[in-house]
Amino acid sequence: MPAFSRFTPLFESLPSTVPFVGPEALERRRQQTVLARIGANENGFGPAPSVLAAMAAAAEDTWKYADPENFDLKSGLAAHLGCKPENIAVGEGIDSLLGQIVRMVIEPGMGVVTSLGAYPTFNFHVVGHGGRLLTTPYLNDKEDLQGLLDLVRKENAPLVYFANPDNPMGSWWDAESVLRFARALPETTLLILDEAYCETAPQGTQPDIGSLIDQPNVMRTRTFSKAYGLAGARVGYVITSAENARGFDKIRNHFGMSRVSVAAALAALTDQVYLQQVIERIADSRERISAIGRTNGLLPLASATNFVAIDCGSDGDHARRIVDGLLEHGVFIRMPGVAPLNRCIRISAGTAEDMALLESALPQVLKTL
Amino acid sequence: MPAFSRFTPLFESLPSTVPFVGPEALERRRQQTVLARIGANENGFGPAPSVLAAMAAAAEDTWKYADPENFDLKSGLAAHLGCKPENIAVGEGIDSLLGQIVRMVIEPGMGVVTSLGAYPTFNFHVVGHGGRLLTTPYLNDKEDLQGLLDLVRKENAPLVYFANPDNPMGSWWDAESVLRFARALPETTLLILDEAYCETAPQGTQPDIGSLIDQPNVMRTRTFSKAYGLAGARVGYVITSAENARGFDKIRNHFGMSRVSVAAALAALTDQVYLQQVIERIADSRERISAIGRTNGLLPLASATNFVAIDCGSDGDHARRIVDGLLEHGVFIRMPGVAPLNRCIRISAGTAEDMALLESALPQVLKTL
Structure with a gap:
């Protein structure tokens, strides 16, 4: 066929x-x-028993589409994180959001910087949009911040991916190093700071939310799939400038979120x-x-x-x-x-x-x- | 900001x-x-009480990602429809699948044919990928098959969208007319035959599954959002040639499906x-x-x-x-x-x-x- x-x-x-x-x-x-x-x-x-209860309650309403504006979840996240709901974009897991971000920035032939051996699904999206993967090796099993920065500058790359903590090695940088890296990037290079594993990292690993939220070339991605135990629910989010966050509305699947999953995420957030x-x-x-x-x-x-x-x-x-x-x-x-x-x-x-x-x-x- | x-x-x-x-x-x-x-x-x-029970059971496993191959759901759909699992691609609702199909076919500037006033979310995806919307008016509140065909030919359009039954008018064509239309299209024009509302249509509205499955320029989209009562679950699917169906693997969000939603869809399918x-x-x-x-x-x-x-x-x-x-x-x-x-x-x-x-x-x- x-x-x-x-x-x-x-x-x-x-x-x-x-x-x-x-x-x-x-x-x-x-x-x-x-x-x-x-x-x-x-x-x-x-997930928490309270989350399972919220899912059961929401199942009764599964004949309804989820709120395409994700108002309650964004409000809950904003209150939890100390930012505004306008600084948040919600998607069907970080994987979906990575695809959207790549689509926003990459035209065929453009170079994208990441570490050699870092998250394959990011690479999948880069290739899927015709981008060229440019990689720098890990250094002592950590992503090499200076190496990433040098490669970005050399190639004038519009997009760089960095996970902190890192997958697959589990290594991490302290918040100060991350901030220094983010601030050293050209403003024409968008940093995806993937913090999927942030909840299990030591104090002092994540920069404060406020410290990067005014920097329009940074998007931080987080998820309910890891510490919150909701991998099967597919709820991820981006923390970024309000203008950037609004940009997702131009291309996202507005009715893409499962109603039960959104209820699960909101309940999980409540049960700290x-x-x-x-x-x-x-x-x-x-x-x-x-x-x-x-x-x-x-x-x-x-x-x-x-x-x-x-x-x-x-x-x-x-x-x-x-x-x-x-x-x-x-x-x-x-x-x-x-x-x-x-x-x-x-x-x-x-x-x-x-x-x-x-x-x-x-x-x-x-x-x- | x-x-x-x-x-x-x-x-x-x-x-x-x-x-x-x-x-x-x-x-x-x-x-x-x-x-x-x-x-x-x-x-x-x-949805059916049996579906709510399946969702509750699956919630316990929501810490697991759903099977990225959607093996069980594809098998269930294939048995129900009378095709092979290889003829099916699953996605986060028809909306997500429409976006993927547009991405497969449309480069900026290309013309896409649809009816003036038909599904806005399809148009959203066309515009999002830089396509040019080419529309033909409804005729007597029905999508105008001859008008669509004429416009496709005139513009040598690579993509045409037709919903049967139609949204927002609720009108429909009989299966024979749909088949005639599909077969008259140039083989270089992909038909999206959106059958979101097929379950509530009179007998004789949908062409047999077998009648179009060997035609590689046809993709039929269906959903659990309407008659099955699972809009909030986000489960849609495409029925097409095996080669086309496999193509979705190149760009889809492999881990995009909610585990509870997949369980719900499978249970719904069982409870005819x-x-x-x-x-x-x-x-x-x-x-x-x-x-x-x-x-x-x-x-x-x-x-x-x-x-x-x-x-x-x-x-x-x-x-x-x-x-x-x-x-x-x-x-x-x-x-x-x-x-x-x-x-x-x-x-x-x-x-x-x-x-x-x-x-x-x-x-x-x-x-x-």
Whole structure:
């Protein structure tokens, strides 16, 4: 069956690769049940009971479209963050917002700066809009702020992506370094400061909201998918200047948000006591993952996220064998895609049951290598 | 607060208008509570109890991303429709899919054919990708198939949009006419056949799935937002050739679907008995709306959808006064945006309570005009 014959040359040229293969797809292809789902940086501690109650209540109204202006959620976020609702744009997860931002800035052939091995879905959107990926390597497993800045200047790039804390390494910069970087950028370069993992980072990692909100070349992205435990709900948001935030209205899917998901996010935001409990459980789980790694002669890296990258001491093939071997035991993890980061495996925080499965399976896998 | 200074010229040029103002926004701006929500072609009869149960069960798993391949939903749809899962692409409502299709086909300056007064959100996406809208008027309140075809040929347009049944008029063509139209199109013109309202249409309105699935210049769009009562869930799908369907993977938001929403859609698909009951209630409500219109000296048009367009016998200003007047009574309806369609108001099917409010308010509003 052929395809339509007159798609755009750009669309025709795009590869068919997907950013991530999900655990369900792995289960189907390998006929292997996932018992410990600790590969996608989801949050197995789940959302608060108050959130589940809010979702159940909202389900009754699921015959209604969500408010396309996301008024309540923006108001709640603004009150929580200390900014104005006008400074916020809401979307179907950070992934959707990244696609929109790339579309706002990138025309075919334009250069976009990111770190070599950073978030693949951002790269997917850049390629999808015809942008050229320009990368600088990680330095000591951290994104290299000076390297990113130098590359932006050299290439006069209109867009740069930087995640703090970082995925897939879990590393982070302090707020002062981030501010210095953001302020050193040319005003003709838009910074996407991806803070998906900000809730689990140490105090002093995020610049104050007020410190960057007046800088129109900065968009900060955040999500309810990680610490809030709502990956399946698809609620992300951008914090930026009011003019920038309004710009999303020109291209976004105005009726794209699930009504139940918006109710879930609003309830999650309200229950900060539960969030703090989960953050502590994530920290404990990170310790547990690190200890399991060390017991098996591997080197866990420090992490400000809900996952731990573990240096397995060799190359990508070796790490891949560990990832594949763990899956045979029902333990789903992932690994960075690019050398030298791919000497590591990446394990998400999880429940005590998840950790017990990991603890049991890892030495068995390593023994076979 | 200024905006970023280096957005693309296309993005800068886009208007800030939004496709639709939601009822929540109207409530806030007019400080008026909506009592009868019968303006957005939602389905106030709501989803099946089995769907609410499936949503509650899925909420427990909302910490997990949805399967990015949408395997279960595609399989369920394929079995229901009589095609292969490979013929289906799933997205966050038809609106999202329309945006993706426009992106696949349209480069700035290209002409796109639609009917004057047809779906505004499609137009929003065309303009958003720099396309030029080329329109042909409705003929006797139906989309003019010959007019669309003539315009496509004259302009060598790569994309044409046609909804059957139509929104906002509720009119429809029989399957044979649709097939003839689809087959007469140049193979270099992609037809979006929007069947959002297909479930409520008379037998013989939709071409068989098999009749167009081998034609690579046709994409049919459908949704769970209307008859299935799941507007707030955001689940739409495309039926097309396998090659076309695979193409969505190049640009879609792979992790864009809400997990609870996917579960809801799958459960809704399974409960066809409930769907048939709702379709009957919608048909009864259409009758009721038409009767209320006639009682008030207005002319309801025949409808194959979950709404009724009512000719108010004058111009757009007159109809606008009726829409605004009804809102003051808490009755939210909408109207077509363009003459001569905007001599009509458009009222969605609703519950007995909704109809009672409409019946009481309409004569009061008309008396004031």
